[in-house]
Amino acid sequence: AAVKAVAAAANADGGSVTPRPDGTKLFEVIVGAVDASGNDAQQFFPGTANINAGDTVKWISTNQTPHTVTFNPPDVLQGDPFALPRSADTEITDQTEIVNSGILWTVPGQPNSYT
Numbered sequence: 486a487a488v489k490a491v492a493a494a495a496n497a498d499g500g501s502v503t504p505r506p507d508g509t510k511l512f513e514v515i516v517g518a519v520d521a522s523g524n525d526a527q528q529f530f531p532g533t534a535n536i537n538a539g540d541t542v543k544w545i546s547t548n549q550t551p552h553t554v555t556f557n558p559p560d561v562l563q564g565d566p567f568a569l570p571r572s573a574d575t576e577i578t579d580q581t582e583i584v585n586s587g588i589l590w591t592v593p594g595q596p597n598s599y600t
Contacts, residue, residue: 491518492526499530509539516589519548527552543600546589554586554599574600 495518503511515530527550536542544554553566558580571587586599 487524488526491520491524492528495526495530512542514542514544516544516546516552516554517548517550519550525550541600543598544586545598546591549591551588551590553588556584
């Protein structure tokens with residue numbers, strides 16, 4: 486029940502969509518949420534988004550629990566996403582390669598976002 490409450494609060498506050506002058510959008514998606522008691526909801530906020538070609542998604546961590554955002558081809562085992570190297574900020578054009586954010590968290594000196 487506690488994790489569901491964390492998720493509900495994060496979903497109410499999480500993420501944003503900013504229209505751009507060229508008609509594309511910037512989606513800011515929160516990666517995971519945790520409360521003061523350490524209850525950790527490991528999901529994206531908002532839970533769904535309608536992304537079109539040309540739109541940008543910025544994945545943001547707002548807590549110290551490590552998370553990754555990883556895309557891999559359907560038939561390729563990716564291994565441990567925490568062990569994969571961080572990909573350069575990238576445009577995903579197909580599903581032929583693994584794209585990994587690396588660890589996202591709010592630890593000083595470590596990345597907390599990936600575009």
